[in-house]
Amino acid sequence: MKILLTSYFKNPNIGLYCVATDKYCVMPKATPKRLRALVGETLGVPVICSNIAGTELIGALCVGYKDRLLVPGIAFDKEIAYLKKSGIRVEVIDTEQTALGNNIAVGNGVAVAGHNYTDDEIKAIGDALGEKVIKRSVLLLNTIGSLMVVGSKGALVHPDISERELIQLEKTFGVRFTRASVNQGNPYVSIGVVANKNGVVVGELTRGAELTAIQEGLRVIKGLPGGKNGRKG
Secondary structure, eight states, rough: OOOEEEEEETTTTEEEEEESSSEEEEEEOOOOOHHHHHHHHHSSSSSEEEBBBBSOHHHOOOOOTEEEEEEETOOOOOHHHHHTTTEEEEEHHHHHOOOHHHHHETTTTEEEEEETTTTHHHHHHHHOOOOOOOOOTTTSSSSSHHHEESSSEEEEOOOTTTTHHHHHHHHHHOOOEEEBBBBBTTTTTGTTEEEOOOOEEEEOOOOOOHHHHHEEEETTSSSSSGGGGOOOO
16 A cells, blocks of 8 residues: 655645545645645545535545545535546535534445434435444544544544444444544544555654554554554553
8 A cells, every 4th residue: 555645735634625435536626736646646546626515625525435425415516517427426415514524434334423413314324325324423522534534454543532432433344443643643533644445645744653553553554453552451
């Protein structure tokens, strides 16, 4: 797997502006050509440039899974049409909780969403993803998507998570979770990490043990499972 340390116009919170799966990556329209090329090379997928609801906060607003992209109902029709034309299966979720990316985590055949979604919305999310959706809070927070990055071989999660909650997540997603932060101590790891099976894009302020935890957690490099940032004890 490849790894890229970068930023979006000097903002290291690259996960706010990017969504990626093993099929595609979506970044804002203003993304520089050089950055677009580097991200595409690292993740090994085509990079499609489009805003969502007229904003650049694609990672916060959208959820990517396989060939699908969940977008909130506030997305513009022309944006949806362009993404569909680009080969992405776009699913629109009508909800007041429009920050889908912040509130939903998905991977390995299951999704977890915060209690701030109604039962009808949970059903719509499940139908859109084609997977089971579980309602849950983590660290008493409903912003599930901001707290973790789920990969096919491993996952990252907020460093303050309890051992009990960590084990629950491992059972739910079927992979080992590693406690990690990004960009010199930001515990909301998805804000600074974008990953698929081919590579990982990380905020450029990430260094040292923090970067090692991300690499080991997502199995970019070989290391002890979890390590000191993984399970306690």
